[in-house]
Amino acid sequence: MNTTIKDDYFVYEEEIKKSRFICHLKRVGNEDEAREFINKIKKEHYKANHNCSAFTLGENQEIQRSSDDGEPSGTAGVPMLEVLKKREIINVVAVVTRYFGGVKLGAGGLIRAYAGSVAHALDEAPLVKIVEQQEIKINIDYSLFDNLNRFLDTQVLKLIDAQFTTEITGSIFVDLDKVDDILSQITESFNGKVSTSLGEKRFVEVDI
Known part of the structure; x- marks a missing residue:
């Protein structure tokens, strides 16, 4: 770290x-x-x-x-x-x-x-740790939006850049070592009805 x-x-x-x-x-x-x-x-x-x-x-x-x-x-x-x-x-x-x-x-x-x-x-x-995060792009139907928000709340994640068109698209950023676990949980929690893809990576600073 x-x-x-x-x-x-x-x-x-x-x-x-x-x-x-x-x-x-x-x-x-x-x-x-x-x-x-x-x-x-x-x-x-x-x-x-x-x-x-x-x-x-x-x-x-x-x-x-x-x-x-x-x-x-x-x-x-x-x-x-x-x-x-x-x-x-x-x-x-x-x-x-x-x-x-x-x-x-x-x-x-x-x-x-x-x-x-x-x-x-x-x-x-005062120190900060520098954490690398992976963007996960999400496409989801309107009917699942409330469930997605509840899921993200439990994971202390937030949907950003949300676009509301024929479906809802947005992104979440996940610590690099948690990406596989979050993807698995999304697939399992929504029975494969949520489409995901990987985007860019970024570094963020977290207070210690």
Whole structure:
């Protein structure tokens, strides 16, 4: 299940051993947007010691990038990226700004701090899951319309783009993994008197 942040931008701040860690999450559509946001945060927080970053793009996280921005290699960007990967977050860039507070954390402490900053931000941010749905086109006689509406209500589905001509036509969108089951139920419930065909696919966002 792919997930992304619901809002365009979210920020979360915490203090770890006197250092300020500010995690900025931004929803992005491509690598240019991600890098533009990273540069924007760097300009806004130019007095910070580090602005480390990570982002994933694409339905299957095809693009993955990370930067330690001066922290010891592997202690910031990669741990941040791992959190995004494990949470199956897509099309989001995370920038963690660190204002050093005078207490060194060590490699293990840095890894926990940067990964934790992203994880805690994702715990607090409103998220949506991205679900692929299949359109099922429906043709039905007027005499069965009320029964169809009752059936759709029980399945929490809705007939859209309904056209009332010699018969009633419309579409429902069903989660991809439920298509076969819904088609079977329609056939069984209406004794084959409802004509169905597959249309286009779409992605929708559902609140988590």
